[in-house]
Amino acid sequence: MFNVTGLLKRLVIGRAMRSEELGETxxxxxxxxxxxxxxxxxxxxxxxxxxxxxxxxxxxxxxxxxxxxxxxxxxxxxxxxxxxxxxxxxxxxxxxxxxxxxxNLGPSAGLVVAASLLVDYxxxxxxxxxxxxxxxxxxxxxxxxxxxxxxxxxxxxxxxxxxxxxxxxxxxxxxxxxxxxxxxxxxxxxxxxxxxxxxxxxxxxxxxxxxxxxxxxxxxxxxxxxxxxxxxxxxxxxxxxxxxxxxxxxxxxxxxxxxxxxxxxxxxxxxxxxxxxxxxxxxxxxxxxxxxxxxxxxxxxxxxxxxxxxxxxxxxxxxxxxxxxxxxxxxxxxxxxxxxxxxxxxxxxxxxxxxxxxxxxxxxxxxxxxxxxxxxxxxxxxxxxxxxxxxxxxxxxxxxxxxxxLGVFTSFTLSQLGMVRHWNRELHAETDPAVRRRHQVARSVNGLGACVTGLVLVIVLATKFTQGAWLAVLAALVLWVMMRGIRRHYDRTAAELTVTDPRRELAPPPRVFAIVLVSTIHKPTLRALAYARAFRPNHLEALTISVDREAADSLKRQWEEYGIEIPLKILDSPYREITRPVVEYVRSIRRESPRDVVGVFIPEYVVGHWWENLLHNQSALWLKSRLLFTPGVMVTSVPWQLTSSAHADHPAARAPGSVRRGEPTRNSETPR
Missing domain, CATH: 1.20.1740.10 (Amino acid/polyamine transporter I)
Structure with a gap:
């Protein structure tokens, strides 16, 4: 599927170009x-x-x-x-x-121009x-x-x-x-x-x-x-x-x-x-x-x-x-x-x-x-x-x-007013008479442009507003408000992420509490347990949600038969929910030890065909989306690629279960 999509993309768009080739464009x-x-x-x-x-x-x-x-x-x-x-x-x-x-006129005027031009484009x-x-x-x-x-x-x-x-x-x-x-x-x-x-x-x-x-x-x-x-x-x-x-x-x-x-x-x-x-x-x-x-x-x-x-x-x-x-x-x-x-x-x-x-x-x-x-x-x-x-x-x-x-003449008028201020600033700093004359002529041209386009803007508003131009004005206003909101978000994010005390940020947490989510014992589960143990956390346990008492008892017996030394914790879920009990349990650990870090390891397997996605739920994605909103919780996916995924994004086949470090998983779920 990927190869067909990639081939169509190349046919429509052409070969990818290196950044160094920008000059050729x-x-x-x-x-x-x-x-x-x-x-x-x-x-x-x-x-x-x-x-x-x-x-x-x-x-x-x-x-x-x-x-x-x-x-x-x-x-x-x-x-x-x-x-x-x-x-x-x-x-x-x-x-x-x-x-x-x-x-020359300030960020707000610039955003008015930008919003008007975007609508007009x-x-x-x-x-x-x-x-x-x-x-x-x-x-x-x-x-x-x-x-x-x-x-x-x-x-x-x-x-x-x-x-x-x-x-x-x-x-x-x-x-x-x-x-x-x-x-x-x-x-x-x-x-x-x-x-x-x-x-x-x-x-x-x-x-x-x-x-x-x-x-x-x-x-x-x-x-x-x-x-x-x-x-x-x-x-x-x-x-x-x-x-x-x-x-x-x-x-x-x-x-x-x-x-x-x-x-x-x-x-x-x-x-x-x-x-x-x-x-x-x-x-x-x-x-x-x-x-x-x-x-x-x-x-x-x-x-x-x-x-x-x-x-x-x-x-x-x-x-x-x-x-x-x-x-x-x-x-x-x-x-x-x-x-x-x-x-x-x-x-x-x-x-x-x-x-x-x-x-x-x-x-x-x-x-x-x-x-x-x-x-x-x-x-x-x-x-x-x-x-x-x-x-x-x-x-x-x-x-x-x-x-x-409408947007064109809004941008025309404000840009020409801005150019008048630009030339005023240049004239204030310039002493050469010849250069000053050129600047004065330029200022006159832009001043005339501002007056004329401003007049046309008024005419356009007066004659077209009730015929539908109000919609363009509304769209530009909404865009202006949206852009200011986006800037505020980025500014808040940058302020929040700014490092003020590097030593404090680099200090390790007092303890790491690791949890491996388990639904049954198979290769992905054992890999996740081994991977979590390699981090040498202060405390490591496996967690399963019991929606069926007989299945939970069977898992516990199998756990003991395999001699797995990691403790298994079973949470009852009478309403057959999986996500909520896990999230509540993790949050309870955080409440008891706010300074500790909780690491949640989720074993997942990855399918390779689009139609296989229809046959599997997305419980891992839902769990991760909920856990990511909990402070002090680190969520780690441990992928297991099925045979079908070996050809999903690369022509060379990979061995079943091979792990590619650093690559994001897709269409994955918690194995059950």
Missing amino acids: LLPKRLALPIFASDPLSSVAYATQEILLVLTLGGLAYLHFTPWIALAVVLLMTVVVLSYRQVVHAYPSGGGSYEVAST VMTVAVSVASGVDNIISALPSLAAHRVGLAVGFVALLTAMNLRGVRESGRAFATPTYLFIGGVLIMVGTGLFRYLLGDAPVAESAAYGIEPDPADAGLAGFALLMLVLRAFSSGCTALTGVEAISNGVPAFRKPKSVNAAKTMLAMGAIAITMFVGVTTLAMVAKVHIVEDPCRLTGLADCEAYTQRTVIAQLAASVFGGSDSFGFYFMQAATALILILAANTAYNGFPLLASILAQHRYLPRQLHNRGDRLAFSNGILALATVAAVLLWVYKANVTDLIHLYI
């Missing part, structure tokens, strides 16, 4: 871009669509706000990219917004995969019934790829990312060139009118402002994942911060170009898209109508219909990049979780690297939560998007 810029920037690049596929979906709530009357909202998003992205380039240079050790906020996976599945369904509507299964399957595939290591996942994801960039640029260039020649592409939905939502018809004043702000906050999904490069600086080749900053600049330029191009082309082609197809006027049967995404409509209008090669190429590339956009989170989440675990805010297991030097536990945790979200929300992008981007 570092990334050049051409691979770092698709790994860390696939999320902001892919958001081009749905950011424009999210703006249009909100504006069309009021019908066609408000679509003229689209260019201005897009311009605001572009300016915001420019400020954020420039701000995070400075984070990369100032804090090249990784951790990004979390490290900036923790260092989960949402990145869920939204990206769901959006990718949407684009697949746009090309193949017959797959609509399998939406959730497809989404969860893609999460599993991404998980397997990332468990193989960062560098290998980068190689796998680089081609689709660059194909998507090339496809979008060709589509936008072709469409706008046709527009300049007087042959503007026309979207399939251009002929349909839009019936305003009754609640959003004829808006003016404050209500209109709120609608525009909602559209802007939805368009801000284009900024998700921008901070991932600042978290992943340690994964870059040297010089790390320089390469990371160049990659971030390239990401920003490409994302802005594509977003502006898609939005402009959508306006030229008169794309009309709504949440409910029945609000489109002119449809014969709105219930049966499958509405295509903005990218799908643009590709069909530019390349000559939904049966053209260009259309299918764009749909395939878009679906791939949207699904692979989750890879940004697959790199950001485990890295951030590892840093938090190192700082004792998350379980230490999240800091461990797997066979392929990836943070495997973090990858699996991310995949599990994202898959559950996709299942609960039925992989619906519109429902999931409301939980999105």
